[in-house]
Amino acid sequence: QSALTQPASVSGSPGQSITISCTGSSSDVGGYNYVSWYQQHPGKAPKLMIYEVSNRPSGVPDRFSGSKSGNTASLTISGLQAEDEADYYCSSYTRSSTLVFGTGTKVTVL
Amino acid sequence: EVQLVESGGGLIQPGGSLRLSCAASGFTASSNYMSWVRQAPGKGLEWVSVIYSSGYRYYADSVKGRFTISRDNSNLDLQMDSLRAEDTAVYYCAHSSGYYFFDYWGQGIQVTVSS
Numbered sequence: 001q002s003a004l005t006q007p008a009s010v011s012g013s014p015g016q017s018i019t020i021s022c023t024g025s026s027s028d029v030g031g032y033n034y035v036s037w038y039q040q041h042p043g044k045a046p047k048l049m050i051y052e053v054s055n056r057p058s059g060v061p062d063r064f065s066g067s068k069s070g071n072t073a074s075l076t077i078s079g080l081q082a083e084d085e086a087d088y089y090c091s092s093y094t095r096s097s098t099l100v101f102g103t104g105t106k107v108t109v110l
Numbered sequence: 111e112v113q114l115v116e117s118g119g120g121l122i123q124p125g126g127s128l129r130l131s132c133a134a135s136g137f138t139a140s141s142n143y144m145s146w147v148r149q150a151p152g153k154g155l156e157w158v159s160v161i162y163s164s165g166y167r168y169y170a171d172s173v174k175g176r177f178t179i180s181r182d183n184s185n186l187d188l189q190m191d192s193l194r195a196e197d198t199a200v201y202y203c204a205h206s207s208g209y210y211f212f213d214y215w216g217q218g219i220q221v222t223v224s225s
């Protein structure tokens with residue numbers, strides 16, 4: 001199972017909006033509404049930000065939103081803040097009953 | 111307080127075996143879906159294995175036939191045999207309150223495979 005494709009890096013200024021893409025295939029992202037997104041700060045465990053494409057766990061700011069179109073899912077961060085600087089990973093359920101993570105995106109707040 | 115605490119990591123020679131354990135506490139209900147996820151030094155997250163409450167188990171191709179996942183009540187184990195240098199990583203225990211996502215993670219434990 002190949003990793004889902006994400007851009008290596010995305011940057012934005014405080015207050016701006018950025019979008020991170022996550023591209024898979026009809027066997028994973030496109031075939032199921034089981035895409036999730038994780039934030040990981042250096043040396044820390046990942047934190048769930050979005051599950052089932054667009055659902056936000058309690059405690060996650062509504063600045064974070066998720067969507068999907070075809071084989072590509074997206075995470076949008078609106079009103080970018082300094083503490084949003086981190087690595088972000090998407091994940092999807094697959095036709096093989098496994099999970100696959102994305103390649104990861106480093107978000108830099110300028 | 112919800113907690114996942116991994117143990118059992120360390121330095122092991124290629125071809126050796128290691129057993130990781132994850133103690134779960136503070137959950138109001140048993141998880142339907144628990145996994146191990148690893149992260150090699152400077153690399154991204156890699157899903158390793160999952161076990162459902164029903165007992166179904168699935169593995170990544172990279173560990174199939176070498177790793178075995180098991181659970182006992184709220185505790186999760188990973189038996190790792192025939193270890194290779196490329197298995198060197200921080201291993202995370204992950205819990206799902208539903209399916210196919212992880213809302214609780216352990217702090218991670220280092221496994222280093224080297225001679």
